[in-house]
Amino acid sequence: MSLSALPTFDDVQAAAARLDGHAHRTPVLRSRTLDEALGAQVFFKCENQQRIGAFKFRGAFNALSQFDAAQRRAGVVTFSSGNHAQAIALSARLLGMPAVVVMPHDAPAAKREATEGYGAEVIGYDRVKEDRLAIGRDLAARRGLTLIPPFDHPDVIAGQGTAAHELLQDVGALDALFTPLGGGGLLSGTCLAARAHAPDVRLYGVEPESGNDGQQSLRAGRIISIPTPATIADGVQSQSLGELTFGIIQRDVTDVLTVTEEEIVAAMRFLAERMKLVVEPSGCLGLAAVRQLGERLRGQRVGIILSGGNVDMARYGAWLAAA
Amino acid sequence: MSLSALPTFDDVQAAAARLDGHAHRTPVLRSRTLDEALGAQVFFKCENQQRIGAFKFRGAFNALSQFDAAQRRAGVVTFSSGNHAQAIALSARLLGMPAVVVMPHDAPAAKREATEGYGAEVIGYDRVKEDRLAIGRDLAARRGLTLIPPFDHPDVIAGQGTAAHELLQDVGALDALFTPLGGGGLLSGTCLAARAHAPDVRLYGVEPESGNDGQQSLRAGRIISIPTPATIADGVQSQSLGELTFGIIQRDVTDVLTVTEEEIVAAMRFLAERMKLVVEPSGCLGLAAVRQLGERLRGQRVGIILSGGNVDMARYGAWLAAA
Numbered sequence: 001m002s003l004s005a006l007p008t009f010d011d012v013q014a015a016a017a018r019l020d021g022h023a024h025r026t027p028v029l030r031s032r033t034l035d036e037a038l039g040a041q042v043f044f045k046c047e048n049q050q051r052i053g054a055f056k057f058r059g060a061f062n063a064l065s066q067f068d069a070a071q072r073r074a075g076v077v078t079f080s081s082g083n084h085a086q087a088i089a090l091s092a093r094l095l096g097m098p099a100v101v102v103m104p105h106d107a108p109a110a111k112r113e114a115t116e117g118y119g120a121e122v123i124g125y126d127r128v129k130e131d132r133l134a135i136g137r138d139l140a141a142r143r144g145l146t147l148i149p150p151f152d153h154p155d156v157i158a159g160q161g162t163a164a165h166e167l168l169q170d171v172g173a174l175d176a177l178f179t180p181l182g183g184g185g186l187l188s189g190t191c192l193a194a195r196a197h198a199p200d201v202r203l204y205g206v207e208p209e210s211g212n213d214g215q216q217s218l219r220a221g222r223i224i225s226i227p228t229p230a231t232i233a234d235g236v237q238s239q240s241l242g243e244l245t246f247g248i249i250q251r252d253v254t255d256v257l258t259v260t261e262e263e264i265v266a267a268m269r270f271l272a273e274r275m276k277l278v279v280e281p282s283g284c285l286g287l288a289a290v291r292q293l294g295e296r297l298r299g300q301r302v303g304i305i306l307s308g309g310n311v312d313m314a315r316y317g318a319w320l321a322a323a
Numbered sequence: 324m325s326l327s328a329l330p331t332f333d334d335v336q337a338a339a340a341r342l343d344g345h346a347h348r349t350p351v352l353r354s355r356t357l358d359e360a361l362g363a364q365v366f367f368k369c370e371n372q373q374r375i376g377a378f379k380f381r382g383a384f385n386a387l388s389q390f391d392a393a394q395r396r397a398g399v400v401t402f403s404s405g406n407h408a409q410a411i412a413l414s415a416r417l418l419g420m421p422a423v424v425v426m427p428h429d430a431p432a433a434k435r436e437a438t439e440g441y442g443a444e445v446i447g448y449d450r451v452k453e454d455r456l457a458i459g460r461d462l463a464a465r466r467g468l469t470l471i472p473p474f475d476h477p478d479v480i481a482g483q484g485t486a487a488h489e490l491l492q493d494v495g496a497l498d499a500l501f502t503p504l505g506g507g508g509l510l511s512g513t514c515l516a517a518r519a520h521a522p523d524v525r526l527y528g529v530e531p532e533s534g535n536d537g538q539q540s541l542r543a544g545r546i547i548s549i550p551t552p553a554t555i556a557d558g559v560q561s562q563s564l565g566e567l568t569f570g571i572i573q574r575d576v577t578d579v580l581t582v583t584e585e586e587i588v589a590a591m592r593f594l595a596e597r598m599k600l601v602v603e604p605s606g607c608l609g610l611a612a613v614r615q616l617g618e619r620l621r622g623q624r625v626g627i628i629l630s631g632g633n634v635d636m637a638r639y640g641a642w643l644a645a646a
Contacts (some may be wrong), residue, residue: 008516011470027350028350029350029372032374046599048599049352049598049599051355053599070449096367269636271641272601272636273601273636275372276369276371276372276376276601276602276632277599277600277601278595278596278599278600279599309599313592313595313596313643313644314643314644315644315646316595316640316643317639317640317641317642317643317644317645318644319640320636320637320639320640321636321637321638321639321640321644322640323640
């Protein structure tokens with residue numbers, strides 16, 4: 001991957017202009033309790049309160065809003081059983097184009113219904129026997145659809161970068177910024193925004209211990225692929241980084257950190273109890289890492305992206321209730 | 324009660340100046356889902372994200388910040404097992420004065436610990452055999468403390484009014500505004516602010532069905548007292564309005580509405596699932612009433628005060644999990 005093929009901060013700024021009036025400019029919250037415990041200043045960017053409940057709306061809308069007339073008429077196809085599916089479905093509805101989402105047969109009914117609720121056509125596949133990328137490409141070719149994958153696409157990355165862009169506009173320079181890491185769309189977009197605003201900021205991706213392919217990749221200097229990890233953080237269960245996201249992450253990121261499942265649940269409870277925020281497990285990764293670092297952040301200005309809040313209420317309630 | 328003894332909008336404005344830099348200016352959030360369902364525009368004032376997790380900080384800090392030097396040296400006394408206790412304790416700590424909180428022996432340990440955590444002295448009493456007001460007055464007399472009760476005090480009322488004041492500053496005129504109703508501090512303060520900003524706005528207090536003393540009082544034209552109501556909305560379990568709060572409510576409020584326990588839980592789940600907000604049962608009363616009115620709010624601009632978010636995580640988790 002040539003560096004010249006990677007999106008830049010200019011693309012993030014252009015994405016911010018496209019999203020203006022369509023995406024929410026989400027609040028930035030603070031916790032005096034946490035600040036006092038750490039001796040630091042921590043700023044939370046609340047993408048759990050973004051449209052569809054996650055930052056994914058930013059990248060999807062940025063990509064779809066650049067379709068030409070013929071692309072809009074034909075529509076978009078993607079593969080996802082998570083927040084990207086709803087983000088594509090809603091963006092397509094807002095922009096008046098058809099959307100097809102390839103989703104495994106065993107995806108939760110609620111996810112399928114939410115995606116269909118936005119007017120998208122859902123096509124099921126067998127997670128074990130079939131390849132979702134091949135299905136997506138085949139649909140794109142047969143129906144003339146444009147494929148927008150969940151993370152490894154320049155317009156998706158640039159769109160995701162607008163969250164950190166807004167955060168840094170709102171709070172000024174930071175010493176460190178923590179972002180959940182799955183396929184790397186949010187982290188690589190964050191890199192583009194943060195390196196432009198604050199060249200010296202330390203940038204961290206955070207993964208569950210069981211899904212540390214990003215950490216392995218950064219250390220190996222090449223993309224490492226792993227089996228689908230077992231973690232409650234279902235938003236970061238991707239098996240590997242993408243070509244584009246790895247290129248940016250390798251260039252810009254300070255380090256990739258890991259946290260345990262117990263640390264994720266503890267962060268989720270802190271966010272509910274102290275900050276009155278519902279955050280899905282993947283969205284809690286940044287805070288889990290910050291709490292793990294603790295004293296080492298003393299005196300610093302720290303940003304955390306709370307990436308989403310879409311969580312099954314029965315499971316969420318059980319996590320909160322199990323003190 | 325003479326109307327001339329009641330606090331006014333001037334007092335709310337003075338309170339806002341005192342709170343500036345001490346209370347959070349809490350966010351105002353919206354839900355496209357709710358707006359589309361109702362055909363209305365609904366604005367949520369997020370006092371669950373106020374300091375100590377509830378609007379009560381506003382009234383307590385406004386009252387204590389007006390103490391003279393002798394009062395500050397001696398300190399404050401109050402009676403409360405809820406959010407007012409923590410609000411007084413934190414305000415006293417910030418203003419460098421002693422605080423005594425009279426709390427029943429059977430209050431939850433977490434509440435007692437939170438209050439003591441802010442440096443207040445907690446004095447227990449027997450809920451059945453003893454009178455908390457008498458204990459508070461006796462402590463005030465013996466130790467020279469100033470008694471600041473939970474709601475029926477002009478400075479407390481004026482302070483609580485700053486939440487609606489900020490909401491109306493931020494969003495402009497409203498057609499209707501819904502406020503939880505317990506002892507009436509928040510509702511009467513809301514009246515003072517709202518009648519000044521928007522003289523024609525319809526103002527509603529909302530109570531649990533089982534604790535409708537406010538509704539009874541408004542209809543009877545005098546304060547009606549009831550036994551402590553059985554409701555999950557523990558922030559509004561007061562047995563009657565106060566003299567001051569009833570005076571304002573009788574003069575300014577359009578009506579008092581009631582909602583069922585099931586409607587409270589449904590509103591709590593909506594706030595968690597759709598808006599990613601943790602709101603305690605009392606804080607959900609306004610939304611529960613708005614959802615009950617439904618179609619009748621079509622085309623209107625509606626405000627809701629989410630009064631607090633302090634809820635035991637085990638109970639909260641169980642409410643969310645029980646779909």
